Amino acid sequence: MEETPARLAGKPSWLLSQLAVHAHRLASEAFGEEGARGYHYRVLAALDEFGAASQADLGRRCNMDRSDVVAAVNELSEQGFVDRAPDPRDRRRNTVTLTELGKTRLCRLDRALDGAQAALLGPLGERDREELTRLLGALLAHHQRG
């Protein structure tokens, strides 16, 4: 009465999409307690790792459209987690900077996300986790080239 069609259950794209749904749900629940979304975390993480950047750079690094970066930076700056200032050396650009408040925010989101990762990988042993990460990483790298 509730069995999934074999046409779907056997296809990697189905497994991938459905598992991504669970991953997204777990991450959303973790972020939701903080009132954040995935886009916010991406931007904060990129700023923390690479320092201040233009919105276009953020978009390229985080795999986000320029217009979505605008919205995310709007929300983050309203809450004081980032600063947005025109770049004096290139007046087309904005320089987005991570604030101290933003750093603590990122740490909180990191902890929340760690819990979600653990829940996602569930019963998998250490070797299986590494194997899965390796396979997914190889495939993703392939698709980001071509």
Next chain:
Amino acid sequence: MEETPARLAGKPSWLLSQLAVHAHRLASEAFGEEGARGYHYRVLAALDEFGAASQADLGRRCNMDRSDVVAAVNELSEQGFVDRAPDPRDRRRNTVTLTELGKTRLCRLDRALDGAQAALLGPLGERDREELTRLLGALLAHHQRG
């Protein structure tokens, strides 16, 4: 200038989500040539494998909300791929049936999707593909229980 933050690149949930984006894009392109969506394929596949069913059953089997089943069946029946008729034995239900036209439709979508699968798995060898499918399947099964 375009490197992904390590905070993201190392997390299975990131790999999973981003790869699911590629999978969805490949499948959408394949379906798009036929003017179909993922929801359509799911419904057709379930009908083909388990025979006529109520919309609620379709939703449970395909992991779809009841309201989304309504929309999908609307579109599929407008195109003549399924029939929707009230169930005489339970007047709350509709019986959704796959038509002959729907069967050929499903075959076409299947072929299109096969190409997408091949493109998705790209450079992976046979053993890696099996391993990936095994790991994803195990995780998905785990999350569908709890």
Next chain:
DNA sequence: GTGCAATGTTGGTGACGCCAACGTTGGCGC
């Protein structure tokens, strides 16, 4: 027969990914 559960339907929300258009600004060839 009354209360409860299931069903189909409508309408709406949100996250994510993506695209087109516009005005501003930089950089390059000429």
Next chain:
DNA sequence: GCGCCAACGTTGGCGTCACCAACATTGCAC
């Protein structure tokens, strides 16, 4: 210098997928 093209930020919109609340109808158990 001038003209052209590329890049940038911004606005507004769209499509897919997932999900929720409400409602009326119907079946079933008590």
